[in-house]
Amino acid sequence: MNEQDWKQEQERLNQVTEKLQARIEQLEPEVAGLRDQAGEIRKRFWEEVTVNTSTHEDFEETVQSISQQEALLSDRERSYRMRQQQWRSVNRLLPSPYFGRIDFIEDGLGIREQVYIGVSSFVDSDGMSFLIYDWRTPIASMYYDHSPGAASYDTPGGRITGEMELKRQYQIRGGKLQHLFDTSVTIGDELLQQVLGKGADPQMKSIVATIQKEQNAIIRNDNSRMLIVQGAAGSGKTSAALQRVAYLLYKHRERLKADQIVLFSPNPMFNSYVSTVLPELGEENMQQTTFQEYLEHGIGKKLKLEDPFDQIEYVLTEQSTKAYEARLQAIAYKASEAYLQALRNYAGWLGREGMRFRSIRLLDRDLITAEQMEAQFYGYDPSIRLANRVTLLQEWLLKQLSQLEPKEREALWVDEELDYLDKDQYAAAYQELRVDRSIFEFSQAYENIREKMSNKVRRDEGDFDYAEHEEELLRKMIVKEHFAPLRRSVKRMQFIDAEQLYTQLFSDKDAYMAMTGETELPELWPLICEQTKEKLSQSELFYEDATPFLYLKELVEGNRMSTEVRHVFVDEGQDYSMFQYEFLKRLFPRARMTVLGDFGQAIFTQATELHGAQSPLIRLYGESETNLIRLVRSYRSTREIVEFTKSLLIGAQEIVPFDRSGEKPLLVQVDCEEQLAEEIAKQLEALRAEGCDSIAVITKTAAESRDVYELLQAQSCPALRLITKETPTFEKGTLVIPAYLAKGVEFDAVLIYDASSKVYDRESERKLFYTACTRAMHRLVLCAAGEWTPFLQQVDTSLYEVKSLSQ
Numbered sequence: 001m002n003e004q005d006w007k008q009e010q011e012r013l014n015q016v017t018e019k020l021q022a023r024i025e026q027l028e029p030e031v032a033g034l035r036d037q038a039g040e041i042r043k044r045f046w047e048e049v050t051v052n053t054s055t056h057e058d059f060e061e062t063v064q065s066i067s068q069q070e071a072l073l074s075d076r077e078r079s080y081r082m083r084q085q086q087w088r089s090v091n092r093l094l095p096s097p098y099f100g101r102i103d104f105i106e107d108g109l110g111i112r113e114q115v116y117i118g119v120s121s122f123v124d125s126d127g128m129s130f131l132i133y134d135w136r137t138p139i140a141s142m143y144y145d146h147s148p149g150a151a152s153y154d155t156p157g158g159r160i161t162g163e164m165e166l167k168r169q170y171q172i173r174g175g176k177l178q179h180l181f182d183t184s185v186t187i188g189d190e191l192l193q194q195v196l197g198k199g200a201d202p203q204m205k206s207i208v209a210t211i212q213k214e215q216n217a218i219i220r221n222d223n224s225r226m227l228i229v230q231g232a233a234g235s236g237k238t239s240a241a242l243q244r245v246a247y248l249l250y251k252h253r254e255r256l257k258a259d260q261i262v263l264f265s266p267n268p269m270f271n272s273y274v275s276t277v278l279p280e281l282g283e284e285n286m287q288q289t290t291f292q293e294y295l296e297h298g299i300g301k302k303l304k305l306e307d308p309f310d311q312i313e314y315v316l317t318e319q320s321t322k323a324y325e326a327r328l329q330a331i332a333y334k335a336s337e338a339y340l341q342a343l344r345n346y347a348g349w350l351g352r353e354g355m356r357f358r359s360i361r362l363l364d365r366d367l368i369t370a371e372q373m374e375a376q377f378y379g380y381d382p383s384i385r386l387a388n389r390v391t392l393l394q395e396w397l398l399k400q401l402s403q404l405e406p407k408e409r410e411a412l413w414v415d416e417e418l419d420y421l422d423k424d425q426y427a428a429a430y431q432e433l434r435v436d437r438s439i440f441e442f443s444q445a446y447e448n449i450r451e452k453m454s455n456k457v458r459r460d461e462g463d464f465d466y467a468e469h470e471e472e473l474l475r476k477m478i479v480k481e482h483f484a485p486l487r488r489s490v491k492r493m494q495f496i497d498a499e500q501l502y503t504q505l506f507s508d509k510d511a512y513m514a515m516t517g518e519t520e521l522p523e524l525w526p527l528i529c530e531q532t533k534e535k536l537s538q539s540e541l542f543y544e545d546a547t548p549f550l551y552l553k554e555l556v557e558g559n560r561m562s563t564e565v566r567h568v569f570v571d572e573g574q575d576y577s578m579f580q581y582e583f584l585k586r587l588f589p590r591a592r593m594t595v596l597g598d599f600g601q602a603i604f605t606q607a608t609e610l611h612g613a614q615s616p617l618i619r620l621y622g623e624s625e626t627n628l629i630r631l632v633r634s635y636r637s638t639r640e641i642v643e644f645t646k647s648l649l650i651g652a653q654e655i656v657p658f659d660r661s662g663e664k665p666l667l668v669q670v671d672c673e674e675q676l677a678e679e680i681a682k683q684l685e686a687l688r689a690e691g692c693d694s695i696a697v698i699t700k701t702a703a704e705s706r707d708v709y710e711l712l713q714a715q716s717c718p719a720l721r722l723i724t725k726e727t728p729t730f731e732k733g734t735l736v737i738p739a740y741l742a743k744g745v746e747f748d749a750v751l752i753y754d755a756s757s758k759v760y761d762r763e764s765e766r767k768l769f770y771t772a773c774t775r776a777m778h779r780l781v782l783c784a785a786g787e788w789t790p791f792l793q794q795v796d797t798s799l800y801e802v803k804s805l806s807q
């Protein structure tokens with residue numbers, strides 16, 4: 001890069017900055033003016049409108065004047081919002097207007113166009129020349145996809161080809177040019193080096209300036225119904241997903257709104273971690289939720305749901321007994337497509353027999369019995385779909401209630417209630433009666449006029465004595481009060497005994513096979529039945545039962561669908577079962593799905609493999625509608641850490657570290673627990689002294705986290721924070737956190753609390769151990785009291801340093 005280039009770039013930057021400033025100065029009064037105008041119109045809305053309803057013409061005029069005023073107000077508000085958006089976008093550009101440039105000569109045109117790329121577009125005052133192109137414009141895609149030489153990009157009108165003569169990167173801070181790089185192949189390793197070398201942030205950053213080609217393919221993929229991304233730990237899956245949301249919102253801005261996109265994240269803390277990326281790019285956040293939240297919403301408060309964290313805590317901490325084996329088998333079976341099919345068949349069986357209803361009861365007495373409902377239900381034409389028959393039954397029940405209600409008014413219990421109405425209740429009753437009375441009096445007056453006008457005498461006496469009917473009205477009110485919750489519960493389908501319908505499945509093996517057509521069952525089925533029923537009897541559901549329970553409920557009661565949603569993103573996609581995917585597909589019938597995950601981090605028992613011919617996920621929408629992208633380059637950790645962590649996994653040779661070097665992972669071995677806490681405290685101090693601001697002490701389980709937190713506090717470790725599944729936000733500092741909650745996030749340094757064979761001994765825990773180690777960006781320290789876990793014993797000794805304090 002010569003001095004001349006630098007000077008020219010500096011001059012251009014100055015010019016653009018001036019123009020941005022000028023635009024801000026121009027927009028500021030416009031924004032303020034429009035805001036004031038809209039405010040004024042709103043305030044004086046009724047003053048400007050002439051309201052007169054005396055004649056038909058007056059009435060029409062009034063309506064017209066209101067709608068004119070409304071149109072004026074919404075026009076001002078729209079202009080205000082547009083100007084404000086422009087103002088925000090120019091302000092966002094000001095400190096760093098662009099980060100890249102390509103010079104492109106389109107075939108046949110012979111003109112060299114300089115394309116500067118930033119977080120949004122900026123057009124010169126002539127309204128024609130783009131001083132900055134939004135990174136999401138078609139032409140900007142060349143910046144990510146090509147190196148200098150022949151290049152092309154796709155537009156709605158077809159492919160444009162040409163020659164890219166230059167590709168340049170900028171670092172501009174506070175309006176000052178700090179670095180310039182001309183790049184040839186990938187997007188500036190130098191810039192990426194700098195970005196990745198920095199400390200961890202409590203919130204994720206956008207990566208627009210350094211998006212890599214393979215990530216760009218994910219971001220701009222626009223033709224698959226299902227996009228599956230299998231990517232190594234730290235390969236930028238979450239980052240790419242968020243940039244993809246921004247891209248979709250830009251590309252389809254006329255018809256796609258942020259709330260039509262849903263992201264399922266692994267835990268609430270992760271939600272807060274990623275929540276700043278889109279606003280940083282000038283876009284609104286999509287809807288963010290966890291699958292658990294969704295289940296709780298669907299199942300309601302009557303049943304207490306176990307969450308995936310309690311489930312994994314059980315799997316990791318319990319001893320290997322028969323009951324434990326049964327639970328593991330249950331988790332696997334209840335996550336399978338076979339179980340899904342079994343439930344479908346069960347719904348078919350319920351169409352013929354076995355439905356479970358709850359009687360509708362009033363004051364300890366059956367008003368409509370379950371048997372009556374059953375008779376009514378199975379009396380419907382069996383060719384009508386199950387859920388539709390349930391709707392018919394619901395209508396029938398509401399009708400029955402309407403017929404029963406007047407009959408109840410004369411019942412003995414109403415007399416009793418009348419006697420026992422206290423003062424407040426009377427007051428409330430009279431209040432209501434007064435309203436009734438005024439309605440009554442109004443209708444009385446109306447009837448009188450009608451009578452006079454039509455010259456017809458009313459059929460009734462017209463001399464309704466209100467006082468005489470007071471008691472009757474009170475009775476009516478009392479009964480109505482008791483019937484209202486019954487109606488509500490019918491509308492909410494509570495006459496279906498969903499718990500019993502689910503429990504019934506677990507009575508015995510032969511019955512289950514008969515009801516579901518299932519032929520193969522887990523070996524420990526009787527124990528599985530016992531465990532499931534036991535839990536249900538306490539009004540609780542295991543996590544593995546929650547989705548199937550909701551699925552069955554919907555098969556019977558009818559689907560709840562979200563037809564508004566157009567895109568569903570599932571992060572940490574390996575942690576969802578095929579059962580859950582089928583469920584999501586039904587729930588969002590009009591949405592495209594993007595699933596991002598890493599089978600190497602599949603720590604839950606119900607995990608789904610995402611890639612390869614084995615992946616059942618490809619079947620969800622079919623091969624022709626599915627696209628699979630693999631990311632093998634890992635950006636988060638230093639080369640030394642990636643080389644080490646990838647050797648912990650079996651068959652992970654393909655993972656390629658980004659070339660950023662640091663210290664090798666350090667293995668520290670001590671003799672006993674007491675020494676361990678002491679050593680960790682020392683290591684923490686050393687890491688802080690090195691400048692690591694965010695450090696995680698990662699344990700295997702939540703129970704271990706609690707113990708470690710106390711032990712380290714006893715060592716007087718300063719500013720420690722214990723992270724539990726309830727922790728809502730992610731902050732810098734030193735955290736003690738169980739591995740499964742550290743999923744998706746990253747730290748400057750990671751300390752594995754006890755990497756001994758006492759703690760990590762089951763082969764099934766390998767991926768959990770790997771996940772924990774891959775959270776480290778710059779430093780990884782593993783400590784153990786006693787013998788190392790077998791996962792470490794297989795690692796090549798050249799990949800780490802050792803410090804042994806063991807005798």
Ligand SMILES: Nc1ncnc2c1ncn2[C@@H]1O[C@H](COP(=O)(O)OP(=O)(O)OP(=O)(O)O)[C@@H](O)[C@H]1O
Nearest residue numbers: 207210211212233234235236237238239635636744
């Ligand atoms: N193109 C890029 N430019 C700059 N930084 C990047 C890029 N891609 C990824 N990173 C950084 O690498 C780190 C890991 O990214 P991210 O969390 O998106 O990966 P992931 O694949 O979701 O990881 P995991 O599966 O381990 O949770 C983040 O700090 C992210 O900013």
